[in-house]
Amino acid sequence: QKEVEQDPGPLSVPEGAIVSLNCTYSNSAFQYFMWYRQYSRKGPELLMYTYSSGNKEDGRFTAQVDKSSKYISLFIRDSQPSDSATYLCAMRYAGGTSYGKLTFGQGTILTVHP
Amino acid sequence: GAGVSQSPSNKVTEKGKDVELRCDPISGHTALYWYRQSLGQGLEFLIYFQGNSAPDKSGLPSDRFSAERTGGSVSTLTIQRTQQEDSAVYLCASSLGRLPLHFGNGTRLTVT
Numbered sequence: 001q002k003e004v005e006q007d008p009g010p011l012s013v014p015e016g017a018i019v020s021l022n023c024t025y026s027n028s029a030f031q032y033f034m035w036y037r038q039y040s041r042k043g044p045e046l047l048m049y050t051y052s053s054g055n056k057e058d059g060r061f062t063a064q065v066d067k068s069s070k071y072i073s074l075f076i077r078d079s080q081p082s083d084s085a086t087y088l089c090a091m092r093y094a095g096g097t098s099y100g101k102l103t104f105g106q107g108t109i110l111t112v113h114p
Numbered sequence: 115g116a117g118v119s120q121s122p123s124n125k126v127t128e129k130g131k132d133v134e135l136r137c138d139p140i141s142g143h144t145a146l147y148w149y150r151q152s153l154g155q156g157l158e159f160l161i162y163f164q165g166n167s168a169p170d171k172s173g174l175p176s177d178r179f180s181a182e183r184t185g186g187s188v189s190t191l192t193i194q195r196t197q198q199e200d201s202a203v204y205l206c207a208s209s210l211g212r213l214p215l216h217f218g219n220g221t222r223l224t225v226t
Binding site: 006 | 217
């Protein structure tokens with residue numbers, strides 16, 4: 001079993017829809033949680049990151065972390081065709097020298113239709 | 115440049131040959147990372163460098179893989195005696211602090 005599980009999709013929604021992307025994980029030592037967006041043939045770019053449980057909002061994006069359930073989510077409101085990309089969740093342990101090691105989910109391919 | 119630069123963007127090589135992949139991090143960034151992304155897989159950690167500390171090589175899949183970072187800046191990832199399973203996109207990232215990691219666009223390696 002992978003440490004981080006993410007449904008690869010693909011997910012197809014109409015413009016304006018609310019999108020929900022999710023990851024589950026097995027290692028309770030993960031403390032930092034991130035969402036990356038990756039366009040085709042480009043490197044991933046960081047969208048949001050959160051520490052421990054809770055919600056974080058940035059414009060149309062909301063990240064949620066539920067450590068008790070080992071479950072994280074990214075919500076995209078009023079989705080746009082420009083949101084079409086692969087979304088990767090990532091997480092890492094806190095402290096020590098391991099901060100360079102991010103553990104990624106497989107990525108969910110999202111397409112937003114005009 | 116403004117971002118992380120990787121070269122070449124594409125590399126096709128024959129099985130058994132050695133390849134070198136180059137990464138130019140963002141100027142002033144102290145940490146540099148290499149990840150690998152295979153088809154249908156998430157990113158897999160390979161190695162990271164932090165300042166003058168010994169690199170964390172724990173993600174390198176075999177002793178055919180090695181990396182160095184010269185002068186605290188440019189890094190080269192070397193794969194010796196390439197195998198078909200080495201075909202992937204190799205991504206480099208750099209950071210000033212612990213987050214965020216700024217990724218380059220990767221080198222797409224195909225081993226025939």
